[in-house]
Amino acid sequence: MNLIIQGMNDFMPSVKAFKPMAIYCQGEIVDKAYQAGQMDTIKEWCKNVRGTGAMVGVGTHKPEVIALVEEQGWDVDFYAGCVYNRTRTTDEWKKVLGGELVEMQGDCYLQSDPPRMYKVMRATSKPCFAFKILAAGRVTNAEQAFRTAYESIKPNDGVFIGLYPAARDEVRENAERVHRLLVGA
Secondary structure (H helix, E strand, C coil): CCEEEEEEEEEEEHHHHHHCCCECHHHHHHHHHCCCCCCHHHHHHHHHHHHCCCEEEEEECCHHHHHHHHHHHCCCCEEECCCCCCCCCCCHHHHHCCCCCCHHHCCCCCHHHHHHHHHHHHHHHCCCCEECHHHHHHCCCCCHHHHHHHHHCCCCEEEEEECCCCCCCHHHHHHHHHHHHCCCC
């Protein structure tokens, strides 16, 4: 088993303790840097991770971040992309909703978001991990969300799934679902 750490500012204690195969910068941090025009801090963070010997990744909720990092040719090995853009600014929400705003903007999942992220993921040759494909439990058809994810990613991509197995055996359910979709069993 290999460990991929979602890293934040001080990732070295985790590197020393767990010796991960890979570390990616957490999407909320990356998105805030992007919105503030400070992506150079994320690029430097990636250089520091590279120095540990671990594979380097960038997480984000914004397809345009992956496109930017690719365009600039950063030294990264992979991306982790939330298929729902949860980090829109108030102005971005107003634009996408025609001037309207929703309450709890960070918990709003637009059905039109996943195709945009999947398109950017397919455009890079680097491996990508799609995450939050179930919109934090808000999708009504989990089978379709998994099907869409696996039909939309490249063969060298993967999917991160959040679990809350307190009420049901979600590990088993998701493993069986993925097996059915990928093997056809």
